[in-house]
Amino acid sequence: DGGITQSPKYLFRKEGQNVTLSCEQNLNHDAMYWYRQDPGQGLRLIYYSQIVNDFQKGDIAEGYSVSREKKESFPLTVTSAQKNPTAFYLCASSPRVNTEAFFGQGTRLTVV
Amino acid sequence: AQSVTQLGSHVSVSEGALVLLRCNYSSSVPPYLFWYVQYPNQGLQLLLKYTTGATLVKGINGFEAEFKKSETSFHLTKPSAHMSDAAEYFCAVSEGPGGYNKLIFGAGTRLAVHP
Numbered sequence A: 001d002g003g004i005t006q007s008p009k010y011l012f013r014k015e016g017q018n019v020t021l022s023c024e025q026n027l028n029h030d031a032m033y034w035y036r037q038d039p040g041q042g043l044r045l046i047y048y049s050q051i052v053n054d055f056q057k058g059d060i061a062e063g064y065s066v067s068r069e070k071k072e073s074f075p076l077t078v079t080s081a082q083k084n085p086t087a088f089y090l091c092a093s094s095p096r097v098n099t100e101a102f103f104g105q106g107t108r109l110t111v112v
Numbered sequence B: 001a002q003s004v005t006q007l008g009s010h011v012s013v014s015e016g017a018l019v020l021l022r023c024n025y026s027s028s029v030p031p032y033l034f035w036y037v038q039y040p041n042q043g044l045q046l047l048l049k050y051t052t053g054a055t056l057v058k059g060i061n062g063f064e065a066e067f068k069k070s071e072t073s074f075h076l077t078k079p080s081a082h083m084s085d086a087a088e089y090f091c092a093v094s095e096g097p098g099g100y101n102k103l104i105f106g107a108g109t110r111l112a113v114h115p
Helices: none
Strands: A004-007 A010-013 A019-025 A031-037 A043-051 A054-057 A064-066 A076-078 A087-094 A107-111 B003-007 B010-014 B019-026 B031-038 B044-050 B056-058 B064-068 B073-078 B087-095 B109-114
Touching: A004 A087, A010 A019, A019 A031, A019 A087, A019 A107, A043 A064, B003 B087, B010 B019, B019 B031, B019 B087, B019 B109, B031 B064, B031 B073, B044 B056, B044 B064, B044 B073, B073 B087
Parallel strands: A010 A107, B010 B109
Antiparallel strands: A004 A019, A019 A076, A031 A043, A031 A087, A043 A054, A064 A076, A087 A107, B003 B019, B019 B073, B031 B044, B031 B087, B056 B064, B064 B073, B087 B109
């Protein structure tokens, strides 16, 4: 089936550790995104990528890093510099940047 | 800059009643507009979208929305609520034809449906 796969669904890490969230899509979409979701704040854009080997910062990029070495993959690393990393992280893709986005099922990260 | 305002973070209706979720946007260019639904601990699913053409857009699960340029609104409606409609709903905007911009989301409206 075509779609976006995020793994794992739940992730626990100790404070100070870097952690990488996986996002893979087989929709042949050019654009991919990472959003952070906190209660009552909607979705905030962390990073997005329009093509392979290129990505741009979103509204809350500090403490995060990404790579786009393959069209189908867009992993997100939450670094120890992110002051409040506990959140629900959503990956999405779209044929182009301003068309509708298709979302994965999300990863809930808890840092203790 | 584009932005989206969803009026009412929580809306409660009775089963069978009209659902109205409000969305206003700001955009300096013709917008593309979207409504998404999210069930607990899941990703977002597209309900409907407006790009160009007919301003009344029909989506899945009996929802529809009307693009009103003069009011900069894109409110979501459903004539008769069902218990399964209880979820969080997000309105989003992006630049229209010729634009090349990311989706901007509103803060969301949580819909509760009571028997």
